Amino acid sequence: MNLVWLRNDLRLDDNPALYHACQQGQPVAVxxxxxxxxxxxxxxxxxxxxFRQDALNQLGQALAQRGIPLEVIQAARFDDLPGCIVDHCIQRGIRKLWFNEEIPVDERHRDQQVVEALSDAGVRYEMQVSDQILPQPVFNQQGAYFKVFTPWYRAWLKQLPEIGDCTLPEPEAIAPPLPAPAAIALPGSEPYRRDLWPADEQHALSRLTHFVQERRARYSECRDIPSINGTSGLSPYLANGLLSPRRCLQVIRQLATMDGWEWRDDPWLRELGWREFYRYLMIGFPRLSRNQPFKLQTRALQWERNEEGVVAWQQGRTGFPLVDAGMRQLRQTGWMHNRLRMLTASFLCKLLLVDWRIGEAFFMEQLLDGDFASNNxxxxxxxxxGCDASPWFRIFNPTRQSERFDPEGQFIRTLIPELATVENRLIHNPPPALREQLGYPQPVIDYRQARERVLERFRVLT
Incomplete structure (x- = not known):
């Protein structure tokens, strides 16, 4: 029997380990x-x-229809898995374990430990290459890892045609259907916004097709406006492995061929490229998985201890309306618009001068689409x-960002009901008396003073 070990790849479509295991002509379990x-x-x-719990239960039913059982074991930590997996393989008479490669350091170390334990026990294994769009890293002319996104992206685009149509179909049924599996419960799980993101693979694929066909053309125009549905909304499915990035590429290329536009110029493909670039950096610079900055000189940066400011930021009570609206969207939905992720992160790191690792951890603890490489x-x-980061002297002005990307305050009013009646010209920075009247906090910082402070901290590093 073949056993497929699924991790962050909870799908039937374009799943190399599952597909190839099912092609062996032997019974398969997951x-x-x-x-x-x-x-x-x-x-x-x-x-x-x-979300993952729902996805597992949906996947278990789909696998059962194909005659494939979904089995579950529990261990506290990754270090406990080698013995547990080997014991499971021996008890089930497993001849070969299949799995897809993962990128972060802890996951790679876990897999190496499991491989060594399997070898000692005489159980074969097959690791499939990562399900990134390009399975192998792209190097510069010196044979080293790129450190800037744009030249990496050009090299990445040049190699994409060489891989052809690399996506794999769903596996066929390999045995008669099995009874419906028992429900799986994951420790620590809590309800999420199922109305916004049903944890269903078919919904993810349908949503991908709808976005590329109906809304991709206006992506550049709409993507920075948080009050409209201008992004793909696919990040929870990519982050949890219900959707393959290679499938995203294939759908883009198919539509481009049908409609006669150049797929390499697609702005959403560039965003998928950023997702791949951050994974690429995790491979080339393992310290990124160990809470270290890419730019080592920034380890000397003097951060502030500002517990009150952090709490105000977390609760959406900084007194800067668009920052607060973004943070409240995060807490209410588990998702935040990308423009607001940049704004709220910049506010914490640059204006409050709080260590970025505090924000990184908080986002992961809140996000439905928390993805380690992309979040880091x-x-x-x-x-x-970081690598190819925003220049140190670029400081987002929260009020200017608000005026530019939410000019009529539509998004602010939706997330901050205290400001629902404030007129457009005042909503981006309400006067003190109006704030007090409406129960909305005064700004936690003076923007100009905070800006000068962070610039001085960075100047001493250059």
Whole structure:
């Protein structure tokens, strides 16, 4: 029997390990490992675990229809898995374990430990290459890892045609249907916004097709406006492995071929490229998985201890309306618009001068689409500590950002009911008396003073 170990790849479509295991002409089972202590160490959010729980139960039913059982074992941490998995393989008579490669350091170390334990026990294994769009890293002319996104992206685009149509179909049924499996409950999981993101693979695929066909053309125009549905909304499905990034590429290329436009110029493909770039950096620079900045000189940056400011930021009570609206969206839905992720991260790191790692962990603890590589990359970009990051002297002005991206205050009013009646010209920075009247806080900082402070901190590092 072949055993497929699923981790962050909870799908039937374009799943290399599952597909190839099912092609062997032998019985197949699927394994999922519950590791609650490790999840807490990785700051996995309770709602993400709720989403994953639903996804597992949906997947278990789909696998049962194909004659494939979904089996579950539990261990506290990754370090406990080698013995547990080997014992499970021996008890079930498993001849070969299949799994897809993962990128972060802890996951790679876990897999190496499991491989060594399997070899000692005489159980074969097959690791499939990562389900990134390009399975192998792209290097510069010196054979080293790129450190800037744009030249990496050009090299990445050049190699995409070489891989052809690399996506794999769902596996066919390999045995008669099985009875419906028992429901799986994940420790620490909490309800999430099922109305916004049903944890269903078919919904993810349908949503991808709808976005590319109906809304992709206006993506550049709409993506920065938080009050409208201008983004794909697919990040929870990509982050939890219900959707393959290669499938996203394939759908883009198919539509481009049909409609006669150049798929390499697609702005949403560039965003998928950023997602791949952050994974690429995790491979080339393992310190990123160890709470270290990419720019090592920024380790000397003097951060502030500002517990009151952090709490105000977390609760959406900073007194800067668009920042607060973004943070309240995060707490209410488990998701935040990308423009607001940059703004709120910049506010914490640059204006409150709080260590980016505090914000990185808090986002992971709240996000439905928490993705370690992308979250780390985004926070280091905002803090000017990362690879190809925002220049250290770029400081987002929260009021100007609000006036530019929510000019009529539509998004602010939706998330901050205290300001629902404030007129457009005042909503981005209500006067003190009006704030007091409406119960909305005064600004926690003076923007100009905070800006000069962070600039001085960075100047001493240059």
């Amino acid at each position: 394994l999922y490992c519950i590791t609650p202590t490790q999840w807490r160490l990785h700051h996995e959010s309770p709602i993400k675990l709720g 990359g985004g926070w280091q970009w905002s803090a000017s500590t």
